Amino acid sequence: MATRQPTLAQTSAAQNPGGAVDATQPARPRRERGTRVRRRRVRAAWLFLTPMLIGLALVAGWPLARTFWFSVTDASLSSLEGANFIGLENYLVHDNGWYGILADPLWWQSVWNTLYFALVSVSLEAVLGVIVALVLNAHFRGRTLVRAAMLIPWAIPTVVSAKIWAWMLNDQFGIINHLLMTLGLIDAPRSWTADASLSMWAVIMVDVWKATPFVALLVLAALQMLPSDCYEAAKVDGIHPVRVFFRVTLPLITPALLVAVIFRALDALRVFDVIYVLTSNAASTMTMSIYARQQLVEFQDVGYGSAASTLLFMIIALVTVVYLYLGRRQLGGGS
Amino acid sequence: MTLRRLKSIALTIGFWLLVGVLVLYAIFPFYYAIVTSLKPSSQLFEVSYWVDSLDFSNYVTVLSQPTFLAAIRNSVIVALSVVLIALLLGLTAAWALGRVRFRGRTTVMMIVLGVSMFPQVAVLSGLFEVIRTLDLYNSPGGLILSYTIFTLPFTVWILTTFMRQLPDELEEAAIVDGASPWVTLTKVFMPLLWPAMATTGLLAFIAAWNEFLFALTFTLTDSQRTVPVAIALISGGSQYELPWGPIMAASVIVTVPLVVLVVIFQRRIVSGLTAGAVKG
Amino acid sequence: MAGLTLERVNKRFGSTQVIDDVSMQIDNGEFIVFVGPSGCGKSTLLRLIAGLESITHGDLMIDDQRVNNLTPPERGIGMVFQSYALYPHMSVYDNIAFGLKLAKQEKQTVDERVRHTAKLLQLDGLLERLPKALSGGQRQRVAIGRAMAREPKILLFDEPLSNLDAALRVQTRNEIARLHERLGSTMIYVTHDQVEAMTLADRIVVLNAGHVEQIGTPRELYERPASRFVAGFIGSPKMNFIQVTAEADAEQGCRVEIPAVGQRALPLAFSAGSGSANEATLGVRPEHLIPTPSERGEGLEIVNVEYLGSEAYLYLERNDGELLVCRTQAPSPFQRGQRVTLDFDPLHGHLFDHDGRAVPPLERHAAPAAAQGATS
Numbered sequence: 001m002a003t004r005q006p007t008l009a010q011t012s013a014a015q016n017p018g019g020a021v022d023a024t025q026p027a028r029p030r031r032e033r034g035t036r037v038r039r040r041r042v043r044a045a046w047l048f049l050t051p052m053l054i055g056l057a058l059v060a061g062w063p064l065a066r067t068f069w070f071s072v073t074d075a076s077l078s079s080l081e082g083a084n085f086i087g088l089e090n091y092l093v094h095d096n097g098w099y100g101i102l103a104d105p106l107w108w109q110s111v112w113n114t115l116y117f118a119l120v121s122v123s124l125e126a127v128l129g130v131i132v133a134l135v136l137n138a139h140f141r142g143r144t145l146v147r148a149a150m151l152i153p154w155a156i157p158t159v160v161s162a163k164i165w166a167w168m169l170n171d172q173f174g175i176i177n178h179l180l181m182t183l184g185l186i187d188a189p190r191s192w193t194a195d196a197s198l199s200m201w202a203v204i205m206v207d208v209w210k211a212t213p214f215v216a217l218l219v220l221a222a223l224q225m226l227p228s229d230c231y232e233a234a235k236v237d238g239i240h241p242v243r244v245f246f247r248v249t250l251p252l253i254t255p256a257l258l259v260a261v262i263f264r265a266l267d268a269l270r271v272f273d274v275i276y277v278l279t280s281n282a283a284s285t286m287t288m289s290i291y292a293r294q295q296l297v298e299f300q301d302v303g304y305g306s307a308a309s310t311l312l313f314m315i316i317a318l319v320t321v322v323y324l325y326l327g328r329r330q331l332g333g334g335s
Numbered sequence: 336m337t338l339r340r341l342k343s344i345a346l347t348i349g350f351w352l353l354v355g356v357l358v359l360y361a362i363f364p365f366y367y368a369i370v371t372s373l374k375p376s377s378q379l380f381e382v383s384y385w386v387d388s389l390d391f392s393n394y395v396t397v398l399s400q401p402t403f404l405a406a407i408r409n410s411v412i413v414a415l416s417v418v419l420i421a422l423l424l425g426l427t428a429a430w431a432l433g434r435v436r437f438r439g440r441t442t443v444m445m446i447v448l449g450v451s452m453f454p455q456v457a458v459l460s461g462l463f464e465v466i467r468t469l470d471l472y473n474s475p476g477g478l479i480l481s482y483t484i485f486t487l488p489f490t491v492w493i494l495t496t497f498m499r500q501l502p503d504e505l506e507e508a509a510i511v512d513g514a515s516p517w518v519t520l521t522k523v524f525m526p527l528l529w530p531a532m533a534t535t536g537l538l539a540f541i542a543a544w545n546e547f548l549f550a551l552t553f554t555l556t557d558s559q560r561t562v563p564v565a566i567a568l569i570s571g572g573s574q575y576e577l578p579w580g581p582i583m584a585a586s587v588i589v590t591v592p593l594v595v596l597v598v599i600f601q602r603r604i605v606s607g608l609t610a611g612a613v614k615g
Numbered sequence: 616m617a618g619l620t621l622e623r624v625n626k627r628f629g630s631t632q633v634i635d636d637v638s639m640q641i642d643n644g645e646f647i648v649f650v651g652p653s654g655c656g657k658s659t660l661l662r663l664i665a666g667l668e669s670i671t672h673g674d675l676m677i678d679d680q681r682v683n684n685l686t687p688p689e690r691g692i693g694m695v696f697q698s699y700a701l702y703p704h705m706s707v708y709d710n711i712a713f714g715l716k717l718a719k720q721e722k723q724t725v726d727e728r729v730r731h732t733a734k735l736l737q738l739d740g741l742l743e744r745l746p747k748a749l750s751g752g753q754r755q756r757v758a759i760g761r762a763m764a765r766e767p768k769i770l771l772f773d774e775p776l777s778n779l780d781a782a783l784r785v786q787t788r789n790e791i792a793r794l795h796e797r798l799g800s801t802m803i804y805v806t807h808d809q810v811e812a813m814t815l816a817d818r819i820v821v822l823n824a825g826h827v828e829q830i831g832t833p834r835e836l837y838e839r840p841a842s843r844f845v846a847g848f849i850g851s852p853k854m855n856f857i858q859v860t861a862e863a864d865a866e867q868g869c870r871v872e873i874p875a876v877g878q879r880a881l882p883l884a885f886s887a888g889s890g891s892a893n894e895a896t897l898g899v900r901p902e903h904l905i906p907t908p909s910e911r912g913e914g915l916e917i918v919n920v921e922y923l924g925s926e927a928y929l930y931l932e933r934n935d936g937e938l939l940v941c942r943t944q945a946p947s948p949f950q951r952g953q954r955v956t957l958d959f960d961p962l963h964g965h966l967f968d969h970d971g972r973a974v975p976p977l978e979r980h981a982a983p984a985a986a987q988g989a990t991s
Contacts (some may be wrong), residue, residue, distance in 0.1 A: 504700035507694075508694070508701075511665065511688070513687070513717040527704060
């Protein structure tokens with residue numbers, strides 16, 4: 001009745017007496033490159049990616065390459081085709097003194113302005129964003145409404161918010177001056193957007209107002225994923241809430257906060273519209289993007305402007321590479 | 336009353352004070368824009384914190400300008416086309432990146448992420464040349480084309496995240512049923528992804544609606560401008576006499592739809608933003 | 616309906632060998648169950664058969680046709696997934712009809728097939744519902760219906776009952792058995808639950824670490840496990856294992872020296888190898904251990920008695936702290952704390968050599984078994 005099945009080594013021979021495969025001599029290994037299903041999927045994947053890749057090549061890859069090329073030519077907006085190769089003269093050239101972007105004090109000021117703007121606005125947005133997120137994470141009546149209210153600055157087009165703030169900051173009739181004078185904080189109206197010592201702060205204020213909701217939302221999402229049991233444990237142990245925040249909450253939301261900060265920093269480094277609408281091409285708030293665009297479009301000097309663009313690209317690429325390196329592990333995952 | 340009770344009352348008051356300040360900070364500028372837009376031009380230069388009387392003359396001024404109406408039309412055309420293109424290309428790419436393992440996938444994802452971080456000004460001259468070659472300068476077509484540089488990467492990125500969350504067995508069931516990748520995508524995944532597509536589409540719409548630099552550079556005449564450029568370029572007799580009333584009215588007109596959309600879809604937008612950033 | 620042959624099938628993921636030289640022959644209409652602990656490769660093997668994974672090397676034949684490179688529908692298989700994987704946005708009708716429509720069937724044929732399948736599975740009244748409006752058992756039936764609708768030659772089940780509660784599991788198990796009876800199609804079923812395997816299978820394939828430990832009917836596996844692994848995996852409570860020293864005996868087969876029991880003779884063809892080859896493992900199922908109350912405090916102590924209504928289990932603590940399980944009638948005449956001596960019927964003793972392989976019975980005992988083996 002009972003039978004004994006051969007195991008492992010004997011199996012194939014016993015199961016296929018006189019069959020195609022003889023266990024004594026190993027079968028010729030037949031390497032398959034995946035089933036047809038799999039091959040078809042990989043083929044489909046590339047097919048499905050093609051439109052996107054063509055699109056990106058057309059609007060990003062090729063234009064970027066052209067920008068690099070223009071940066072070593074004397075191209076102008078009216079004669080892009082007739083551009084001549086001039087080497088690195090747009091960047092730096094010695095001809096009875098130094099010329100080129102790297103010798104232009106205005107460029108260095110715009111670099112400094114950009115970095116200053118990015119550092120200050122992103123820091124403020126991070127701190128304010130965490131505060132807003134903590135408030136939104138608390139349970140209270142009307143939380144949904146408050147969250148909706150917080151989203152409004154983010155939804156308003158940048159140009160519109162710049163215009164609204166320009167009106168509020170208006171030197172003669174602006175409500176900010178009116179308010180500050182009523183409160184007795186200043187005794188004469190300030191010219192917020194025109195005064196070189198104030199305009200950077202005005203610009204930062206508008207950017208912080210507009211971008212804080214973005215940081216807050218990302219931090220809020222992280223806050224809501226925190227395990228509630230460690231808070232209960234902390235409560236039971238009677239640890240002071242402030243201590244809990246710095247010891248438990250902050251370390252746990254740091255990754256999300258870092259992502260938000262990096263996204264914001266990349267945006268701040270290429271900032272254009274807020275500043276252009278508020279203060280136009282004023283030197284005191286000129287950023288690298290504004291400098292490059294002014295050269296390209298207003299002065300029609302495509303070669304020089306492209307060189308500035310290239311430098312800006314390099315700076316942002318550097319930040320991006322650092323970010324990609326840090327975020328690399330997350331990329332490989334998934335199905 | 337014990338000290339503990341006093342402290343708790345003080346904390347509650349402090350918390351609501353903080354909420355009040357934050358809400359005021361968030362909504363006051365827009366509120367003030369509405370207040371300004373509803374004032375007759377004679378009262379414009381008297382600061383007031385609320386609407387004393389309803390006066391729609393600023394709206395009438397703005398809406399009777401054919402260039403502003405053309406700008407709204409252009410913005411709608413551009414934003415909707417951009418959303419459509421980004422979703423179409425993004426969905427197919429997201430299937431490939433989210434559901435198929437293949438050599439080069441990580442590289443493609445890196446490229447997509449890299450492009451999303453391009454400074455717009457870095458491609459300005461090259462893109463200008465492309466647009467002129469394709470004879471799209473000073474037309475909505477040029478803007479639709481150029482806007483894919485920022486809408487496409489994040490559309491792909493967010494949709495890939497959502498695509499990965501769909502169960503593997505669902506796709507395998509479709510394979511066993513004999514579905515090709517295209518059928519799986521259109522008949523099985525797309526109906527399940529419509530919330531994600533709505534979110535992504537909304538974000539793309541907002542991004543396209545708000546864009547300024549390309550719109551400023553790649554259009555020339557008033558009839559081809561989009562709303563942000565039109566508002567930025569509204570000017571009065573001289574630089575010091577900007578018509579603030581009409582500017583605020585125009586701002587309110589182009590912002591109200593967005594604010595309504597954002598308030599209605601706030602949950603979806605939050606999930607879209609976090610899918611694109613935190614999980615990416 | 617069709618037979619299926621696997622010839623030295625291998626699957627590697629990178630450098631990990633997941634399926635290792637698996638060969639088997641499955642007859643037309645058989646109900647085969649792949650069973651094994653998690654990670655043994657049973658699901659991968661099923662997915663290789665389905666065509667969802669590629670075979671690294673080896674041949675898969677359905678009806679004598681090599682199908683390695685065919686898509687699942689071309690192979691003529693239907694599959695029921697662990698999570699059911701119903702299309703959430705389609706009605707029951709559309710779920711069942713999806714594959715038929717993709718196969719470009721006439722509209723009328725599709726309709727007939729769907730209604731026929733639904734009737735068979737008692738889904739008639741539910742055709743317009745969405746999956747989320749169905750109970751777990753109904754979803755399960757829709758998943759089976761979807762797999763059946765195209766009338767595949769082979770039906771595959773990947774742990775289909777693991778998402779159901781215990782009561783529903785028994786009921787659905789019965790329904791699947793009856794369905795097999797009615798359809799008569801070849802079915803391959805993956806589970807980690809040996810009770811499901813024993814109750815459903817015509818033959819069971821026990822897998823361990825990517826290779827086949829044993830193929831056989833439930834009874835063969837229970838009564839003559841080919842390895843210590845199979846012996847330990849099939850049967851609940853588990854078979855008792857005791858380290859013994861064995862030596863060949865020309866007359867009786869072999870003699871084993873069991874600690875605390877003494878010497879016993881087993882009718883098994885043990886042959887001592889080199890080195891520590893005298894060491895062996897004796898296996899005795901709980902129902903074959905015979906406890907006797909000891910008079911003078913020798914033997915083992917009963918540390919626990921489990922009363923299950925129809926039977927009772929005694930847990931005995933050995934000197935090394937390991938537990939032995941002994942199955943008795945209920946209510947048990949034994950009590951906790953009592954000491955008992957143990958014995959067993961030598962005919963029910965299993966012996967496993969140093970490598971865990973079962974020692975074969977002596978020739979005269981093995982004769983009927985060999986005749987059986989040829990048919991399987």
